[in-house]
Amino acid sequence: MKDYNEVTIYDIAEKLNLATSTISRALKDHHTISKKTIAKVKKTAQEMGYRPNNLAASLRSKKSKAIGVLLPTITQPFLSSLISGIEIAARKAGYSVIIMQSHDKHKDEVDLTKLLYDHRVSGVICSLAMETEDAAHFQLFKESAIPLVFVDRVPKGFNTYRVVIDNYIAGYKATKHLIAQGCKHIAHLTIGSEFGTIYHERKRGYLDALKEHNLEVDDKYVIRVKEITYDEGARAVKKLLSLKNKPDGIFAPGDILGVSAIQTAKKMGVKVPEELAVIGFNDDPISRIIDPNLSTITHPAEKMGQAAAEIILNSLKSKTKDDIREIAFLNTEVIERESSKRN
Structure with missing residues (x-):
């Protein structure tokens, strides 16, 4: 079976001896295609590992490059600053940023990882949902050699890039x-x-x-x-x-x-x-x-965001597979204010 990235509607058309236009319309449930043909096309597409490539044309021409960012929410100031750092680094390199929120729900996080994958993002930066106790749904990025960085809320026992504090x-x-x-x-x-x-x-x-x-x-x-x-x-x-x-x-x-x-x-x-x-x-x-x-x-949220984006960008530029590494910001400090100041 071909890799997901290699399977196209042309491959499906060749296998079924149908026109590519028929395959395209069948995959979209077009009314001009019979239900029998639609079912046959979709079954073959699934067996071959085909996925709809929403950004295929732009990615092939390298006119559109995107980093997926999957966070619990964008309303927390820490995560807003994290996004700012990611966006600054990505924009300098000519990449856009797609932001999605899990709202701390495991099911939403699983669904959104699939959506990011189907959008053919160049890399993914994620801070885990509070409900998440299994990171298996991120495996599809690793299997497809899509750089993946966890920031702040990181999983145990999942070998990929991490940006954290101590x-x-x-x-x-x-x-x-x-x-x-x-x-x-x-x-x-x-x-x-x-x-x-x-x-x-x-x-x-x-x-x-x-x-x-x-x-x-x-x-x-x-x-x-x-x-x-x-x-x-x-x-x-x-x-x-x-x-x-x-x-x-x-x-x-x-x-x-x-x-x-x-x-x-x-x-x-x-x-x-x-x-x-x-x-x-x-x-x-x-x-x-x-x-x-x-x-x-x-x-240091903004610095952590920049570091995460730079890991993605460096990985995309590298011709060799980098060793998985962790970047830890160790210089967290106590800011003493009136709520605790007794001495």
């Missing part, structure tokens, strides 16, 4: 900052499954910082949220502040969760930072608007 160190730094401010009972909000690595690693950094300073590790202070939203943050913080022994610090692995923690605490009569110190993650614009301003961890 989430373990970042989680450790955030927790150590709260410890340095005198916090003794530090809570943590964690997210998602163990398949995606970033929140697992931030949690691991949190736990190791507590152990290193001989502080209590208590399961009741670790709350799993379903998604990174204000309402989920409020639900988790209400639960924490209803405990008999309330936490005196919260590490939230997303700024919207940190903002929710501050406002929920204030509504419950808990003073921030005097009674509850809070640190978020990403340095989103909202962290500088909330009162008190939210302490946070830097997350």
